[in-house]
Amino acid sequence: MKIKQFRYVEDNLAYLIYDEKHGVAVDPGAVNDILAFLKKSDIKLEYVINTHTHPDHTSGNAAIIKKTGAEYIDMNALIKKNFLELSGNRIDVHHTPGHSEDSVIFHFDNILVAGDTLFTGKAGKCFTGDLKRFLASIKLIMSFPDDTVIYSGHDYVTEYMETAQTIEPDNSAIEEFMTQYNPGHVYSTLADEYRMNPTLRFNNHQLIEVLKDKGLPVATEYDRWRSVMSIV
Secondary structure, eight states, X not given: OEEEEEEETTTEEEEEEEOSSEEEEESOOOHHHHHHHHHHHTXXXXXXXXXXXXXXXXXXXXXXXXXXXXXXXXXXXXXXXXXXXXXXXXXXXXXXXXXXXXXXEEEXXXXXXXXXXXXXXEEOOOTTOOHHHHHHHHHHHHTSOTTOEEXXXXXXXXXXXXXXXXXXXXXXXXXHHHHHOOTTSOOEEHHHHHHHOGGGOTTOHHHHHHHHHTTOOOSSHHHHHHHHHXXX
């Protein structure tokens, strides 16, 4: 299976997971662009799914379903079933509460569609207020192989890399990543995130020293996570 990224509005990112003949649209706000690609590639859209139900991610659902007749799978069904199939290929669905209560991530092959749970350079905002469950969601992502390719729900790369550099000004990995950043194809690997993303570096000794210097709690893993989330 393959994945194609589509930008819409200003910084939202939609996705099409597809094979030779069939596809799944994820957060399909870029309706016209997705439809054009489907037509050009002779692909039938089978399903429409979302990473969570914030309006900027569901805005294209009705229009693309009307145009294609694709089946919509709601969040409850996705979370309950834990996977969906496309032409016999499995896409795993993991519930990742934190950014929102209904947030999920989609994983297949070495690709992770992370929605607003994890961006390039920073975890999402914890709108649920439940940082403990959000930490569990982030640790789930951290359990994947380092070469996992991460596709997020927004392109906030420049802003979040500036924040990361403010926190760790001596971290050369941040500048190195930005030399490769392409707004036309926004992604990172989990290995990249370990090198530059402060919200995944809460167990890194260099970042722990930064937290200590700021007088923030570091005694436990949750303390460090909460401290990092307070400064990003």
